[in-house]
Amino acid sequence: PDFIKPGTRVVNNLRLGQALNGEMQLDPPIKSLFVFCTNPVSQSPETNKIVDGLKREDLFTVVAEHFINDTAKYADIILPAAMAGEAEDMMWSWGHFYFTYNQKAVDPPGECKPTSDMWRLLAAEMGFDDPVFKMTDSELSEAYINWADPKMGGIDMNYFKEHGYYRIDVGAVDTRTPHAEGKFPTPSGKVDILLKDARNFVAPPFRAMYEGEQDGTLLDPLPGYQPVRESPETNPELAKRYPLNIISPKSHAFLNSCYANEPHKIKIQGEQFVLISPVDAEQRNIREGDPVRVKNDRGDFEGVARVSDDVNPGIVVATLGYWRQLNRSDGSVNSISSDAWSNIGRAPTFSDNLVEVTRVN
Numbered sequence: 001p002d003f004i005k006p007g008t009r010v011v012n013n014l015r016l017g018q019a020l021n022g023e024m025q026l027d028p029p030i031k032s033l034f035v036f037c038t039n040p041v042s043q044s045p046e047t048n049k050i051v052d053g054l055k056r057e058d059l060f061t062v063v064a065e066h067f068i069n070d071t072a073k074y075a076d077i078i079l080p081a082a083m084a085g086e087a088e089d090m091m092w093s094w095g096h097f098y099f100t101y102n103q104k105a106v107d108p109p110g111e112c113k114p115t116s117d118m119w120r121l122l123a124a125e126m127g128f129d130d131p132v133f134k135m136t137d138s139e140l141s142e143a144y145i146n147w148a149d150p151k152m153g154g155i156d157m158n159y160f161k162e163h164g165y166y167r168i169d170v171g172a173v174d175t176r177t178p179h180a181e182g183k184f185p186t187p188s189g190k191v192d193i194l195l196k197d198a199r200n201f202v203a204p205p206f207r208a209m210y211e212g213e214q215d216g217t218l219l220d221p222l223p224g225y226q227p228v229r230e231s232p233e234t235n236p237e238l239a240k241r242y243p244l245n246i247i248s249p250k251s252h253a254f255l256n257s258c259y260a261n262e263p264h265k266i267k268i269q270g271e272q273f274v275l276i277s278p279v280d281a282e283q284r285n286i287r288e289g290d291p292v293r294v295k296n297d298r299g300d301f302e303g304v305a306r307v308s309d310d311v312n313p314g315i316v317v318a319t320l321g322y323w324r325q326l327n328r329s330d331g332s333v334n335s336i337s338s339d340a341w342s343n344i345g346r347a348p349t350f351s352d353n354l355v356e357v358t359r360v361n
Contacts, residue, residue: 013038014348015339017046020053032060036081036115041070042257042323045337045348048299064115067261070324070332080112087114090141090160097168099145101160104137116140194221226343230354232314242296242354244280247317248333254321261323272303272327275317276357281307284357291328291360294318296353299335302328302360316357320350 004010011019011030018024020033033054041047041054054061054074063075072078086109089102108114113121116137123133135143142157151168159166170176182189232239253269254260260269274292286292290305294316303318311317318333340349 012341012346013040013044014341014346016040016044017049017053017339020056020059021049023049031058032062034062034064035071035075036064036118039069039071039257041074042260042321042332042334045334045339045350046298047324047332047334047337049339064118069257069261073325079118080108080110082108082112082114082117086112087116088137088141090144097170098165099160099168100165101141103161103164193223228352229340229349230338230352232354235354238354242356243314244355244357245315245351246294246333246336246353246355247315247351248320248337249317251319251321257321257323260321261326266326269319272301272318272322272332273306274303274357275306275308275311277311277313277315278307278309279313280316280357281305284359286357286359293329293358293360294333294336294355295358296336296355298338298353299331300329301331301333301335305357305359316355 009026011024011026015024019026019030022029040050044050051074053059054071061075062077062079063072064079064081065072066081066083068078084102085105086107087102088104091100091102092098093100114137120133123130132140138157145152147156151170153166153169155166170178184191186192227234228245229235230238230242231245232243250256251260251269253265259265274294276286276292281287286305286307288305288307291302292305293300293302301318301324320333322332324330324332324335334350336353336355337348337350338353340352341347342349
């Protein structure tokens with residue numbers, strides 16, 4: 001984000017379908033697409049729109065990948081990407097306080113390259129002379145961290161190369177009280193219950209995320225409940241045709257859509273299922289193990305029914321990550337997902353969707 005010049009057009013990946021199929025009416029339209037480190041035909045909402053856009057004859061699509069996943073199927077050129085053990089990198093994860101140095105173990109086979117190499121080669125061919133395109137992976141990894149932040153404890157890159165990881169200094173687990181005396185990232189240093197300064201917080205020492213391209217939506221200064229867009233209460237006309245809310249959490253055996261093509265992971269996760277309550281199943285003549293179709297105006301996908309009291313009447317659950325090409329039908333849970341944004345931050349609304357479930361004969 002630091003290198004994005006003011007005025008540069010940015011397209012939110014959550015509305016990639018609109019951008020590619022002409023619905024967004026971009027001027028000029030997108031004529032080339034480089035896809036790396038993502039699988040939008042599986043992971044982005046309204047995937048049928050994305051597929052329609054990728055089928056355009058005038059769109060040149062390049063995908064850097066390890067496998068022919070759902071997005072790579074529509075590529076004009078597939079570039080073989082290096083895997084994690086074949087490139088130097090710096091990694092962090094949600095849910096814990098550790099930075100990890102990913103040391104290169106072996107050279108990539110054949111013509112495989114890290115995406116950073118691809119960008120350096122592409123920049124040279126296009127005449128870009130920005131200093132970042134001359135930085136090595138080691139230099140990029142070092143630039144990733146704000147070393148001056150007190151949480152980094154005064155260490156440097158050599159520490160990572162020797163030890164492999166570092167737990168940022170936020171205090172010991174049994175004594176950690178970072179806000180015992182306030183010190184919140186607000187003008188007053190206190191918790192702001194009345195919102196005066198709405199913005200996206202980027203927690204140091206991470207040099208990541210992009211605060212630009214926000215829509216400036218007016219927000220209620222006091223926190224409160226925001227009703228969903230699609231429910232029998234908020235959209236009764238739509239609910240007459242699609243009366244069930246669908247929730248799409250992550251699959252346990254996949255990492256989003258990663259590993260969803262590996263037989264041993266598929267064996268653990270099982271095929272795409274649709275969790276449905278006994279009440280809703282009986283109304284639709286659906287029994288345990290029946291093939292079912294989940295549908296709304298945006299698309300559909302198929303799975304097997306799991307009838308269970310674990311889910312309330314009026315709600316169905318289908319986990320995400322399954323590849324369309326490996327499913328019962330050419331669809332996945334994001335075929336029915338809306339590309340509507342949340343009320344703040346232009347975030348996705350993956351579980352704000354009405355559907356109907358029917359038995360497949």
